[in-house]
Amino acid sequence: MDLDAYVVANAHEWARLEQLVRAGRLTGPQGDELVDRYQQVATHLSVIRTAAPDAEVVAYLSSLLGRARIKMLGARVLSWRAAGRFFxxxxxxxxxxxxxxxxxxxxxxxxxxxxxxxxxxxxxxxxxxxxxxxxxxxxxxxxxxxxxxxxxxxxxxxxxxxxxxxxxxxxxxxxxxxxxxxxxxxxxxxxxxxxxxxxxxxxxxxxxxxxxxxxxxxxxxxxxxxxxxxxxxxxxxxxxxxxxxxxxxxxxxxxxxxxxxxxxxxxxxxxxxxxxxxxxxxxxxxxxxxxxxxxxxxxxxxxxxxxxxxxAGHTGDISADLLEDRVATQS
Structure with a gap:
């Protein structure tokens, strides 16, 4: 895999997740977008670790996902969709x-x-x-x-x-x-x-x-x-x-x-x-x-x-999207 081309193709996704992480209080739609972007970037990290494990890129995405997860725990409270899924x-x-x-x-x-x-x-x-x-x-x-x-x-x-x-x-x-x-x-x-x-x-x-x-x-x-x-x-x-x-x-x-x-x-x-x-x-x-x-x-x-x-497969555990980076960062 051409790592440089992969980074260029997906950099806008990472930048958008960075914006959401740094933003103040998120609205419901923004909270939903944060979850979606989180999953996408976690998938990118998994691909990079598997196909072209560059230490600098892996460290950046891991840090970004960690900050996004913390942000997500608060943002999901504001999401009516997340509340509906919960109940x-x-x-x-x-x-x-x-x-x-x-x-x-x-x-x-x-x-x-x-x-x-x-x-x-x-x-x-x-x-x-x-x-x-x-x-x-x-x-x-x-x-x-x-x-x-x-x-x-x-x-x-x-x-x-x-x-x-x-x-x-x-x-x-x-x-x-x-x-x-x-x-x-x-x-x-x-x-x-x-x-x-x-x-x-x-x-x-x-x-x-x-x-x-x-x-x-x-x-x-x-x-x-x-x-x-x-x-x-x-x-x-x-x-x-x-x-x-x-x-x-x-x-x-x-x-x-x-x-x-x-x-x-x-x-x-x-x-x-x-x-x-x-x-x-x-x-x-x-x-x-x-x-x-x-x-x-x-x-x-x-x-x-x-x-x-x-x-339908629900267990009562935390949603898979909150556990995604745990899989993505496995070596």
Missing amino acids: TQQFPAALYRLRWWWLGTTTGSVVFTGVMMWWLVEHPQVEQSLLSPQEVDALVNHDFESYYSSSPAQDFASQVWINNAWVSALCIALGILGAPVFFLLWTNLSNLAVVGSIMTRHDRGDLFWGLILPHGLLELTAVFVAAGVGLRLFWSWVEPGGVSRAAALARAGRTAITCVLGLVAVLFVSGMIEGFVTPSPLPTWARVGIGILAELAFFAYVFVLGRQAAA
Whole structure:
């Protein structure tokens, strides 16, 4: 290959990528162009390394691609096309491919909570060791119900969204260690079981479920998904499956990041329900119905759209265009 002719033929592509990298904040179309130019230049680098490995040209293109990748991570946020791909392909595919991890976590958590709640109802002396009679009376007759209207709806929704997103992020971030995931689940589920058993034993079970179910179905499902993804992250380095532990962990970690970003949106929906629907004057059946519809919509999203995305080859990993230069710079 005539390297000089190749450089002349493609120099305008490199110059345009350089312009985009040096530009300020990019618009959506410019962000899309940045991704396209990145792929083109990565291909050029691969060709040069294979056919005419000139050290100066390779160094320049490698540096340009490195700077473009950093720029791209910010520019892609502004791309509606990238956002659409994320929510119709990457995120649902990740949820579908990891379904057995989070479905198993969900099943185990529901069984654990149910058994613990039943045991606490049958052993009222435990309640007496946890709360004083005055605290139980306040919880049953006032505190539990008033909690959901303790702040303006928009403020309350924001608070629970941030809190639940933080818990979910912790489940994934600490999942690499395994044990912290079970501790986080224990902390949240034991609190639910204790409050539920107290409300049930004092004949306020209808109030408890009427306030928990509207938002709790989707909210807890999101937490269980995060826990399952965290445990999968742990398992990726325990049993890497034919690749190095570093490669398996990196792949699982990238998919986990996809899940974190997607769950922020899921928890935003549950936060809106908790802030505006749960404390609303709607009849209980209507509030619970909204919660059930939101949960069914999530499962349809995973098992219809996610299944289709997975069948089309999407994995939930970072898009191939962001990994392209890793292949192109191999020797």
